[in-house]
Amino acid sequence: MTLLKLNNVTMRFGGLTAVDSFKLALKKGEILGLIGPNGAGKTTVFNMITGIYSPTKNSIYFRDENITGLKPDIIAKKGIARTFQNIRLLDNLTVLDNVMIGVHLHLKSSLFSAILRLPGYVREEKSLYTKSINLLERVELGDFAYEKAGSLPYGKQRKLEIARALATNPELLLLDEPAAGMNPQESQELVNFIRQLRDQFNVTIFLIEHDMKVVMGLCERILVLDYGVTIAEGIPQEIQNNPEVIKAYLGVDVVNA
Amino acid sequence: MNKKKEQLLTLIFVILLAALIWLAQNYFDKYLIRILNLGFIYVILAVSLNLLFGFTGQFSLGHAGFMAIGAYTTSLLILPVSQKEMIYLIEPIIWPLSILEIPFIIALLLGGLFAAIAAILIGLPVLRLRGDYLGIATLGFAEIIRVIANNIPQVTNGALGLKGVPEYTNLWWSAGFAVVTVFVIKRLISSSYGRALMAIRENEIAAETIGVNLTYHKVMSFTISAFFAGIGGGLLASLLTTIDPRTFMMFLTFNVLIVVVIGGLGNLTGTIISAFLFNFTLEYLRPIENGFSLIFFSVPKIPGLRMVVFSIALLLVILFKQKGILGEFEFSWQRIAQIKNSLISRTSEGGEL
Numbered sequence: 019m020t021l022l023k024l025n026n027v028t029m030r031f032g033g034l035t036a037v038d039s040f041k042l043a044l045k046k047g048e049i050l051g052l053i054g055p056n057g058a059g060k061t062t063v064f065n066m067i068t069g070i071y072s073p074t075k076n077s078i079y080f081r082d083e084n085i086t087g088l089k090p091d092i093i094a095k096k097g098i099a100r101t102f103q104n105i106r107l108l109d110n111l112t113v114l115d116n117v118m119i120g121v122h123l124h125l126k127s128s129l130f131s132a133i134l135r136l137p138g139y140v141r142e143e144k145s146l147y148t149k150s151i152n153l154l155e156r157v158e159l160g161d162f163a164y165e166k167a168g169s170l171p172y173g174k175q176r177k178l179e180i181a182r183a184l185a186t187n188p189e190l191l192l193l194d195e196p197a198a199g200m201n202p203q204e205s206q207e208l209v210n211f212i213r214q215l216r217d218q219f220n221v222t223i224f225l226i227e228h229d230m231k232v233v234m235g236l237c238e239r240i241l242v243l244d245y246g247v248t249i250a251e252g253i254p255q256e257i258q259n260n261p262e263v264i265k266a267y268l269g270v271d272v273v274n275a
Numbered sequence: 276m277n278k279k280k281e282q283l284l285t286l287i288f289v290i291l292l293a294a295l296i297w298l299a300q301n302y303f304d305k306y307l308i309r310i311l312n313l314g315f316i317y318v319i320l321a322v323s324l325n326l327l328f329g330f331t332g333q334f335s336l337g338h339a340g341f342m343a344i345g346a347y348t349t350s351l352l353i354l355p356v357s358q359k360e361m362i363y364l365i366e367p368i369i370w371p372l373s374i375l376e377i378p379f380i381i382a383l384l385l386g387g388l389f390a391a392i393a394a395i396l397i398g399l400p401v402l403r404l405r406g407d408y409l410g411i412a413t414l415g416f417a418e419i420i421r422v423i424a425n426n427i428p429q430v431t432n433g434a435l436g437l438k439g440v441p442e443y444t445n446l447w448w449s450a451g452f453a454v455v456t457v458f459v460i461k462r463l464i465s466s467s468y469g470r471a472l473m474a475i476r477e478n479e480i481a482a483e484t485i486g487v488n489l490t491y492h493k494v495m496s497f498t499i500s501a502f503f504a505g506i507g508g509g510l511l512a513s514l515l516t517t518i519d520p521r522t523f524m525m526f527l528t529f530n531v532l533i534v535v536v537i538g539g540l541g542n543l544t545g546t547i548i549s550a551f552l553f554n555f556t557l558e559y560l561r562p563i564e565n566g567f568s569l570i571f572f573s574v575p576k577i578p579g580l581r582m583v584v585f586s587i588a589l590l591l592v593i594l595f596k597q598k599g600i601l602g603e604f605e606f607s608w609q610r611i612a613q614i615k616n617s618l619i620s621r622t623s624e625g626g627e628l
Contacts, residue, residue, distance in 0.1 A: 068484055094486035108477035111470070119474045122467045123486025129495065132466035133459055143467060186486055 021046045021081060021190055021222050022067070022098075028075035029062050029246075036062045037073075038246040044190070049216060049223045051237030053230075053257075055266055058243040060226045061103060064192050068100050069093040080190070095123050099188035101179040103195045103226075109168030113159060113178055116167050117150040120185025150185065156218070157181045157211075173204050177211070184219055191215070193225040197232045209235050234258070242266065281608045289454070296446045308446060309514070310558050315449035316510050317550035319456045321534040322543060323503035326460050328532075329540035330469065331496040332476030333402065334410040336528050338504050340417030343424060343523035344393055345386035345505025346512035347431055350440045351375075352382035353513065358439045365428040365435065372430065379443040383452075383509040390505025391498045393420075398497040402490065405479075417528060424520040436519020437512075444514040452510060456503045461543060463499065472496055473541075533585055537592050539599015544606040549599070553585075560584055 022044040029037040037059040044050055052060050065071045067078060069090040077086040085093055099120075108116050125146070127139040154160045157177055162170060167178060176196060183191055196212065197205040209232055216223055227233045233240060234254045242250040242257060244266040250257055257263055299311060320338065327333050351372050359368050367373070401412045424431045431437070463469050471492050474482035483489055512518045530553070538549030560581040567574055574580075596602065604610070 070480065070484075089488075090480075090483040091486045091488045094484055100484055102481070106478045106481035108474050108481065110477060111473055115470055115473075118467065119470050119482070119487065120485045122471055125467055127467075129463075129468055132468050133462045135462065139466070146467065182485060 019046045020044065022224070023079040023082075024063075024067075024076075025079070026076050027066060027073045027078060029059070029066055029071060030074045035246050037066070037243075040243075040246075040248060042241065044222060044224060046189075046222055047216070047220075048239060049212070049225070049237050051233045051240040052224065052226045052243060053228070053233055053240060054243035057245075059246040060243055061194060062246075063243070064100060064194055064226065067093075067192065068098060091123070094186055094188075097187070097189040098192065099183035099186045099190070100192035101176075101183055101194055101196065103198065105175050105179055107167040107175055107179055107182070109166065111167060112164050113154065113167050113170065114147075114150055114163040116178060116182050117153055117185045118146055120182045121146050121149055121187075123186055153181055153185055157184075172199060176200075176208075180211075180215070184215070184221070188221055191221045191223050193223065193227075195226055195228060197227055197229040200229075202231070205229055205232050208232065212236060284608050292450065292454070296450050300446045306558075310554050311446060311551075312444060312449045312510075312514050314551040314554045315446070315453040316444075316507050316514065317531065317534055317554055318453040318547050319449075319503055319507040319510070320531045321538060321546045321550050322453075322456050322460055323500045323507070324531050325535050325538070325540065325543065325546050326464070326472075327496050327500040328535060329542070329546075330464050330476060331472040331493065333493060333497065334406060335413040335497070335500075336410045336525070336532070337397070337413030337417045338500075338531050339523045339525065339527040340413075340420040341390040341394065341501040341504035342508030342511065342527065343417075343420050343520075344390040345383075345508030346518050346523070347424060347437075348386035348389050348505070349379075349382045349509030350437045350512045350518055351430070352377050352385060353379055353441055353443065354437060354439070355441065362435070362438050363428075363432055365433055367429070368432075369429045379441075379448075379513065383448075383506055386509035387502040387505040390508070391502040394498040394501030395494060398494040399490070402493040402497060414525065414528075417523070417525070421520045421523050424523070431520070434519060434521075436517060436522075438517050440512055440516045440518065442513060442516050444510045449510055449514070452506055456506075457543060457547065460499070460503075464543075468492070468495070476541075533589055536589060537600055539601055542599050542601055542605055544604065545599040545601040548601070552600075556584075557581060 020043045022042065024040055024042040026039040026041055027037065028035065028039055040063060052063065054060055062071065066073050069085070069088050069092070072087040077084050079085065080096060080098060083096070085096060108119065125142055127136075127142050131139040151160065151163065154163055157180070159174065159178055159181060162174065167175065170178060180193070180196065193212070197208050200208060212223060212225075213236065215221060225237070237254060240252065240254060240257045241248060242260070242263050249262045249266060250260045252260070299308060303311070320342065324335070324338050327335050352375055354376070356374060356376055359373060397416050401409065401416070404412055425434055427433070464472065471482065471487045474485070474487050475489060475492055479489060515522070534549050534553045535546060537553070538546035564576065564578055564580045566576040592599065
């Protein structure tokens with residue numbers, strides 16, 4: 019079943035075409051990688067899917083529903099969550115609060131009942147708390163629940179950002195360079211962690227990554243973007259040997275030599 | 276510490292406060308009562324501004340505008356009919372305001388309500404702006420309200436203002452509304468809605484992608500803040516008994532802003548303390564404006580010298596205590612119990628030595 023579909027989506031900023039006729043059909047349950055040199059338009063693709071940008075041309079479908087141009091919070095409610103290349107945590111709030119805000123979007127209590135602490139709200143808040151603590155335990159951040167998110171070490175901040183995305187109970191998880199700044203051992207742990215996520219939380223994962231070990235070890239299918247154009251698509255082995263991809267990354271001479 | 280015990284402590288605290296207010300209202304001199312009244316009104320104003328600025332991260336300079344709406348609404352609704360006939364010299368007051376005279380509490384709530392409605396109308400377009408731009412836009416709004424008040428004499432009596440507003444505001448009203456304001460805003464920020472507001476303050480894009488509806492939450496915070504500003508304005512009008520458009524100039528917003536910054540952005544306890552600190556210092560610094568002599572030189576009479584003291588205080592706070600006078604401390608019974616326990620353990624350790 020196709021979970022996410024982009025039909026030749028184009029994004030222009032003035033005269034610059036950041037993403038040109040991008041085509042994608044993401045199957046439920048797969049782990050898809052998006053790679054490409056700097057400035058290829060990878061993050062722009064994510065920004066279009068999550069509603070931060072609205073594509074200049076054509077549409078995006080999530081579970082056969084047109085989500086083009088919807089606002090980010092609506093798209094989050096529909097089941098797409100993401101992390102950011104440069105971590106965007108709520109630094110001055112606790113780790114627990116960071117996750118609880120993610121669960122907030124499924125809350126039904128009114129403002130009125132929240133202020134008066136009516137039974138309905140108290141019940142919801144309690145289940146919110148339990149859910150969040152459970153989630154933190156599952157990603158091994160339980161011990162840090164009451165620490166400020168900004169004070170966590172780098173690797174844990176990355177993990178927390180993923181946990182926060184999971185808190186929204188998504189079907190599709192977009193990870194923007196999850197291994198950035200990690201050492202080889204950390205990124206190996208990350209590969210295992212992401213694989214577990216897919217199985218435990220039943221999410222489909224679409225990720226951008228520069229660390230080839232992570233990409234090749236994790237993704238079942240890879241898309242390569244260069245200057246906004248998709249230049250290759252396939253399983254990891256095909257991508258590794260694709261001359262177009264090597265050219266995009268290393269230049270023409272290498273291919274000829 | 277369990278919930279029952281906390282509730283009991285809160286109840287005792289409220290009773291104590293009520294006893295204190297009774298004492299103050301009956302035995303304190305008028306001057307002191309007035310300062311206390313102003314203190315409580317500033318609690319309402321500053322705590323409501325802190326909700327918007329400190330917790331939601333939206334920099335607004337429109338507080339005086341909302342106060343003006345509340346103050347005029349309340350005053351017009353409680354002014355005795357005979358008084359209205361007397362003071363409208365430029366143009367007679369329009370119907371139905373000319374015959375309306377309603378109870379104080381309803382007038383106050385209506386004042387808050389109108390301020391809140393204005394906040395929704397102005398908030399929807401203006402809250403798209405960020406940072407300084409939002410500050411400028413809201414400042415413009417407050418000035419517009421003032422100019423309008425100046426130019427519709429058939430409603431507001433123009434620049435002549437409203438005189439002889441009944442003095443209903445006493446410590447019961449001001450303290451009562453201060454308690455309600457603090458209660459509502461404390462409850463709000465410690466709920467999941469409050470968490471969403473703080474998420475907006477921390478990082479708008481992140482908040483949005485985890486499902487926080489920016490417009491809704493910003494407008495909500497703006498509206499609640501304006502509602503209490505309106506009530507504060509109404510209480511102020513009935514305390515001063517005379518209001519005119521000049522009462523609601525920019526400096527009023529800045530006074531409230533000083534209280535919020537000194538008290539600490541996002542710190543309610545600090546804001547409450549600094550509201551009283553501000554008003555008491557403002558009053559007791561009056562003598563320095565009459566001129567005084569230090570050992571080597573004498574300072575002549577300078578009206579407004581008090582505010583220089585505040586400017587310096589503000590600079591010191593911004594330089595050395597960015598989180599306000601209390602820093603990270605926020606009052607709660609739990610926190611008090613923690614401090615008590617640590618004190619006890621320290622003294623017992625001392626005893627062993």
